[in-house]
Amino acid sequence: xxxxxxxxSRRDFFTGLIYGSLCSIAAxxxxxxxxxxxxxxxxxxxxxxxxTMADIEKLAPNSSAYFQYGYLPGIxxxxxxxxxxxxxxKCTHLDCNVNYNSDTKTFHCAxxxxxxxxxxxxxxxxxxxxxxxxxVKQEGDVMVITGPEEGGEKIKTA
Amino acid sequence: MEEQNIQVKKxxxxxxxxxxxxxxxxxxxxxxxxxxxWYYMGALLLIxxxxxxxxxxxxxxxxxxxxxxxxxxxxxxxxKVPYGxxxxxxxxxxxxxxxxxxxxxxxxxxxxKAYRRPREFAWLTGMVMFLLVLxxxxxxxxxxxxxxxxxxxxxGTDMPxxxxxxxxxxxxxxxxxAQVGAHTLNRFFAxxxxxxxxxxxxxxxxxxxLVQMHGMSIPLSIEKKAQQEKKKIPAKPMFPHFVWHxxxxxxxxVGLLFTLAVCMPSELGSIIDYLKPAPVGxxxxxFFLWVYQILKWIPTYVLGIExxxxxxxxxxxVAAVIxxxxxxxxxxxxxxxxxxxxxFAVISLTVFLVCTAIGFFF
Amino acid sequence: MKRILxxxxxxACAALFTASFFxxxxxxxxxxxxxxxxPTTEIKTEEGSGAGIISAEEVxxxxxxxxxxxxxxxxxxxxxxxxxxxxRWQLRDDDKLYHxxxxxxxx
Numbered sequence: 216x217x218x219x220x221x222x223x224s225r226r227d228f229f230t231g232l233i234y235g236s237l238c239s240i241a242a243x244x245x246x247x248x249x250x251x252x253x254x255x256x257x258x259x260x261x262x263x264x265x266x267t268m269a270d271i272e273k274l275a276p277n278s279s280a281y282f283q284y285g286y287l288p289g290i291x292x293x294x295x296x297x298x299x300x301x302x303x304x305k306c307t308h309l310d311c312n313v314n315y316n317s318d319t320k321t322f323h324c325a326x327x328x329x330x331x332x333x334x335x336x337x338x339x340x341x342x343x344x345x346x347x348x349x350x351v352k353q354e355g356d357v358m359v360i361t362g363p364e365e366g367g368e369k370i371k372t373a
Numbered sequence: 374m375e376e377q378n379i380q381v382k383k384x385x386x387x388x389x390x391x392x393x394x395x396x397x398x399x400x401x402x403x404x405x406x407x408x409x410x411w412y413y414m415g416a417l418l419l420i421x422x423x424x425x426x427x428x429x430x431x432x433x434x435x436x437x438x439x440x441x442x443x444x445x446x447x448x449x450x451x452x453k454v455p456y457g458x459x460x461x462x463x464x465x466x467x468x469x470x471x472x473x474x475x476x477x478x479x480x481x482x483x484x485x486k487a488y489r490r491p492r493e494f495a496w497l498t499g500m501v502m503f504l505l506v507l508x509x510x511x512x513x514x515x516x517x518x519x520x521x522x523x524x525x526x527x528x529g530t531d532m533p534x535x536x537x538x539x540x541x542x543x544x545x546x547x548x549x550x551a552q553v554g555a556h557t558l559n560r561f562f563a564x565x566x567x568x569x570x571x572x573x574x575x576x577x578x579x580x581x582x583l584v585q586m587h588g589m590s591i592p593l594s595i596e597k598k599a600q601q602e603k604k605k606i607p608a609k610p611m612f613p614h615f616v617w618h619x620x621x622x623x624x625x626x627v628g629l630l631f632t633l634a635v636c637m638p639s640e641l642g643s644i645i646d647y648l649k650p651a652p653v654g655x656x657x658x659x660f661f662l663w664v665y666q667i668l669k670w671i672p673t674y675v676l677g678i679e680x681x682x683x684x685x686x687x688x689x690x691v692a693a694v695i696x697x698x699x700x701x702x703x704x705x706x707x708x709x710x711x712x713x714x715x716x717f718a719v720i721s722l723t724v725f726l727v728c729t730a731i732g733f734f735f
Numbered sequence: 736m737k738r739i740l741x742x743x744x745x746x747a748c749a750a751l752f753t754a755s756f757f758x759x760x761x762x763x764x765x766x767x768x769x770x771x772x773x774p775t776t777e778i779k780t781e782e783g784s785g786a787g788i789i790s791a792e793e794v795x796x797x798x799x800x801x802x803x804x805x806x807x808x809x810x811x812x813x814x815x816x817x818x819x820x821x822x823r824w825q826l827r828d829d830d831k832l833y834h835x836x837x838x839x840x841x842x
Contacts, residue, residue, distance in 0.1 A: 229825055236818040240624070243814060244631075247456035251431065254454045261777035270773045280771040291773060360775070448789035452797045609833060617826045621819050628815045635808045638798040643791065 260285040265357040271299070279315035282360070288312055289349060289360065290322070294333060301349035301360050302335045308342040322346065398612035401588065405607045406595045408485060414478035415584070416619040417626055421471040422577070424630070426570070428464040436516070438562040440555035443518040444644055451641060462634035468510050470630060472660045475506050476725070483695070483718045486705045487590040493699035495587065498580040500696050505573045507660060512565035514658055518558055519642035524655050526553045526561070535681040536689070593710060662732030663725050664688065691721070 217224035223231070264284055274280055279292045281304060288304040292315055302322070304312045311326035321338070322331040329340035336345045350361045386392040403412060435454055437446035450457035479499070482488065488496035511529060515522040530553065534544035549556035591606060599606045609615065657665050667688065671680040694701060694717075704711035 226828065229821065229828075233818065233821045233825060236814065236821055237620075240627075240811070240814045240818060243811060244627075247459055248431065250455040251457060251460055252434065254435075256453075259779070261779050263778045264775040265778065266773050266775055274771075274773070278771075280773045282773045282775045284775070285777065359778075445787075445789065448794055452789050452793045458797050609830075613829050614826065614833070617822050617829070621822050621826075624815045624819050624822075628812055631811055632808060635804050636800060640798070641791075641794050 258286050260287065260362060263359050263361040265359050268356050268358060271358050277317045277320070284360070284362070290315060292333070299351045300333070301351045302346040303349070306342055307337065307344045307346060313346070395612055398616065399610050401585065401611040402608035403589055403611055403615050404591050405609055406591070408592050408595065411481040411485070412589055413619065413622050414474055414481060417474050417622060418471060418478060420623045420626060421467050421474065424467045425464065425471065428460055428467065431460055432464055433566065438559065440518060440558050443516065443558060447517040447641055458638050459634055462638040463630060465639040466630055466633040468513055472506060472510050475503055479503055480718070480722050483698070484715065485592040486702070486711065486714065488699040489590070489705045489708065492587055492590055495580060495583040496699050497696070498576050498583065502573060502576050502580065505569055505576065509565060509569045509573070510658065510660060512561045512569065515561050516565060517641060518645060520645055520652070521642040523553065523645045524651050525657060526557055528657070532685060535679070535685050537682060537686065593708060656732065659729065659733060663728035666728040666732040
């Protein structure tokens with residue numbers, strides 16, 4: 216029975232209260248479930264990686280090789296003048312691995328036709344930012360490669 | 374406001390036919406008598422099954438089903454993933470409660486002879502589901518692949534090997550080979566996550582449709598009493614009365630489940646060492662303790678046959694009688710009192726309780 | 736007429752599809768040539784150097800009952816009791832209606 220002045224009958228109000236309390240129980244239990252599903256797992260990246268000079272010497276000018284930097288793929292390039300440059304091999308567009316083209320001296324991403332120049336800058340195609348650069352330094356008889364430079368592009372942690 | 378309410382109801386009804394469902398629920402009458410409490414067991418099982426179907430796939434987001442990674446992934450769920458301990462414990466306790474309520478549902482329907490005509494197929498589908506639920510419970514606790522799981526795998530797959538004729542094939546099918554190893558875990562994972570839940574869903578659908586079609590069975594004693602006193606058995610509609618009753622029962626069940634999960638979270642045994650001997654006092658999970666205890670009492674050789682074979686064949690024969698109860702208990706089929714089967718049910722219940730208790734405490 | 740046009744279109748598509756296998760344009764992506772990989776040794780950071788293996792003690796610690804968990808549980812029970820009490824009140828009202836014949840009229 217509902218009186219003219221009220222929005223709801225007493226019974227409907229009560230039913231609403233019941234559904235409300237059931238929804239609040241559902242939300243109370245859904246919170247831990249949601250936290251469970253959105254678990255941020257931080258994969259560690261190493262401080263640096265080393266390569267033997269013997270392996271480096273095998274790299275001819277104007278050619279590239281890949282290396283593992285923690286969970287990231289890296290690409291090491293020896294330019295025609297003999298300099299060594301290292302970049303993250305993940306295209307900044309949608310994370311495909313890039314390829315070094317020795318004819319055009321650019322990095323090419325086959326997934327969506329993205330291009331980066333020899334310094335890692337994005338020059339054509341969809342990539343929005345340059346390839347993050349690694350520092351390459353010789354220390355004694357090993358080559359030490361460290362993560363992106365300070366102030367450069369930060370590699371996204373997982 | 375009320376007009377808007379009615380408009381929303383009409384719109385939903387037109388598209389989802391909810392009105393038809395609610396009509397069906399209103400027409401369904403549930404008898405109210407001193408045994409009505411047993412009618413609640415089915416809904417409790419359904420709620421528990423739904424909880425398992427939610428927590429199971431959620432755990433699957435982090436569980437890595439290979440011999441090398443299973444144990445660490447379960448440890449990761451317990452330690453690293455937020456509320457992982459809670460969801461795993463809820464899944465574990467819900468499985469225990471589901472098996473417990475399944476036993477209650479089985480024994481109550483067996484004792485009141487709800488398998489009488491015309492409910493034979495509801496009984497058969499129920500018995501199939503009972504076995505599926507027990508098997509689901511068993512395959513589930515082998516998945517962490519810890520020490521306890523390893524011995525469960527060994528013993529549990531060895532026992533069907535004792536069945537005459539088909540035993541060797543069953544053993545090899547379950548183990549994925551002659552020995553327990555990584556391939557066994559893969560099989561048990563496939564069974565627990567894929568095969569058994571789908572089979573259970575299919576049989577459950579048939580069971581629920583049959584139960585709705587036939588309505589709730591009324592125990593013979595109550596029917597006869599009503600006939601003698603020429604009174605009608607009172608009945609209340611499913612909607613809204615019993616829907617509310619089921620809701621309250623479900624809420625209390627959820628509360629109990631989370632209490633158990635918080636106060637007694639699931640354990641994780643030690644890593645498998647293939648060369649270590651079985652730890653002293655290793656026992657199967659509680660719902661198989663009755664089998665364990667009965668087999669323990671049977672001597673090694675009975676009339677020249679291996680005790681194991683005698684035990685399992687004997688239990689299988691008793692299970693077959695229970696399975697075929699609607700077709701064997703012809704007195705119940707004629708709606709007459711059947712004291713033999715009542716005694717059989719009471720004895721099986723007593724044996725189950727006593728053997729489980731002895732297996733648990735000694 | 737429509738059927739003849741439809742069958743011609745279908746045949747043309749089938750022909751194009753078959754021809755693509757012979758035309759040389761690959762229907763699937765070509766495999767990249769074997770890549771040259773230089774092996775590296777990692778210099779791990781302090782946090783990274785801890786092994787990822789979780790010990791039994793950590794599992795036991797995760798299982799321990801804390802005050803926070805008990806408060807959460809009490810909160811859950813309070814909500815459940817509230818809902819259960821409301822539902823039972825509704826049930827009492829429904830029972831009254833049932834005895835007055837409100838529901839049996841529709842059956």
